[in-house]
Amino acid sequence: MSDFTDTTSNLRLLAALGDETDPVLVQVVDRARRGDGLLPTRSALEGGPLSEPGDAMELFCMGYAEREDYMLALAACEALAATGNAAERELAATSIAVLEASSIVYRGKRLVSRTDRDADARLAHALSALRGAWARLVASAMRAQVARGGSRRSA
Amino acid sequence: MPISPKAMHNRDLTSTTQKSSKRDSFPATQRGWLVAQLAQGSAGNARINAYIMETYTEPLGNYVAGSSFRSLGQPKDLVSGFFASRLAQAGYFEKWIDSGLPLRRWLINGFLFFLQEEARRRKSERIDTLSDESSFEPVADVSSAAEEFDRVWAASMVRSAASAARERCVQEGFETHWEMFEKHFVGGVSYAEIAESFEVSGGQAASMVRTASIRFRQAVVDLLLKDGATEDELDDEIARLMRALRP
Numbered sequence: 001m002s003d004f005t006d007t008t009s010n011l012r013l014l015a016a017l018g019d020e021t022d023p024v025l026v027q028v029v030d031r032a033r034r035g036d037g038l039l040p041t042r043s044a045l046e047g048g049p050l051s052e053p054g055d056a057m058e059l060f061c062m063g064y065a066e067r068e069d070y071m072l073a074l075a076a077c078e079a080l081a082a083t084g085n086a087a088e089r090e091l092a093a094t095s096i097a098v099l100e101a102s103s104i105v106y107r108g109k110r111l112v113s114r115t116d117r118d119a120d121a122r123l124a125h126a127l128s129a130l131r132g133a134w135a136r137l138v139a140s141a142m143r144a145q146v147a148r149g150g151s152r153r154s155a
Numbered sequence: 156m157p158i159s160p161k162a163m164h165n166r167d168l169t170s171t172t173q174k175s176s177k178r179d180s181f182p183a184t185q186r187g188w189l190v191a192q193l194a195q196g197s198a199g200n201a202r203i204n205a206y207i208m209e210t211y212t213e214p215l216g217n218y219v220a221g222s223s224f225r226s227l228g229q230p231k232d233l234v235s236g237f238f239a240s241r242l243a244q245a246g247y248f249e250k251w252i253d254s255g256l257p258l259r260r261w262l263i264n265g266f267l268f269f270l271q272e273e274a275r276r277r278k279s280e281r282i283d284t285l286s287d288e289s290s291f292e293p294v295a296d297v298s299s300a301a302e303e304f305d306r307v308w309a310a311s312m313v314r315s316a317a318s319a320a321r322e323r324c325v326q327e328g329f330e331t332h333w334e335m336f337e338k339h340f341v342g343g344v345s346y347a348e349i350a351e352s353f354e355v356s357g358g359q360a361a362s363m364v365r366t367a368s369i370r371f372r373q374a375v376v377d378l379l380l381k382d383g384a385t386e387d388e389l390d391d392e393i394a395r396l397m398r399a400l401r402p
Contacts (some may be wrong), residue, residue: 003314004313004314004317005314005342007310007400007402009341010309010310010313010314010400011397011400011401012340012341013313013316013317013340013341013371014309014313014341014375014393014396015396015397015399016336016340016368016371016374017273017368017371017372017393026365029361030365032358032362033362033365033366076310093156101186103295107379116345117343117345120345120346120347121346121361122348123346123357124346124347124357124360124361125354125357125358125361127357127358127361128358128359128361128362129358129360135356135358138357139356139357142346142347142350142357143347145345145347146347146348146351
């Protein structure tokens, strides 16, 4: 373990006090840690903004979505994030991370994150709330990032 | 038999659920700790002095070692002399509370004053003995000295907070969580790579890193509150310290 004698380490530690990505996703991680049972459910995920362009499972989990489908779903997520209550904002943030994962896996590119490091944090945070097929999709996206060298050590 | 990271993550979830979210919240004090100690008389004063010496000796010593005052003597001796001359003064910390300054600013102001006094005293001693010697008297610009002290204090504070948070993680059985936290935030290793090397899921990696980062945040907040920041000022203080640390 480090003794943090250099300024760069000190700065990086202080930076850890900020939110790494969408602050709502940090709340999602905290819910997962506490196990308070208020995480977005599978039916809420599949019936939420991801379903705006059609069947969310077919489009985004199985990979049939076109560019327009991503854009429609993303717009619906952003609208919910802007107007929804706390639970709906968490659903929106998790849904955006799912779209990001789907885009990385099936289109080979990020949808919303500015950097690979942002994408890595977004996916990992969302994954703490997901189970089943959606969790496998996000885990695949994280592996794909590593495989293409996207999440290189760049802090 | 060693406990696997997965089992530790599950234990972490159980532990945090049982102990409620209260421990994740900020302590509800501002200058409260020092004020409460002052109200306890000599026992409280002794605790304050011990805290001040433990927390501020290193940054004050680092400051003087990098300043023109280093010619006055060993940094450790100068800091000890400062503490000896000031901490026993009646009403020293009551004056700090009245000043409204962060404690570190109060101490560096006092330390500069002490160093100037010390420089003058030595100069007059030399003049008495060697009247033709022109003596160098170090001077300090209070504003730049405060900036420089912010930098050395920030580095010292971050190290202390990291040490306290690491110790707490170890005590609570979250050593692996701290190791992941360091790898991610200091080493820049991605969650995906951490998940792979520790054989946990990406979500578990994020959750375990978060467990350690909350403890680090609490340690930083605790030190900032003791230094005199109010809860409303914490984010600004952290931003100020980050600016001070930037090269």
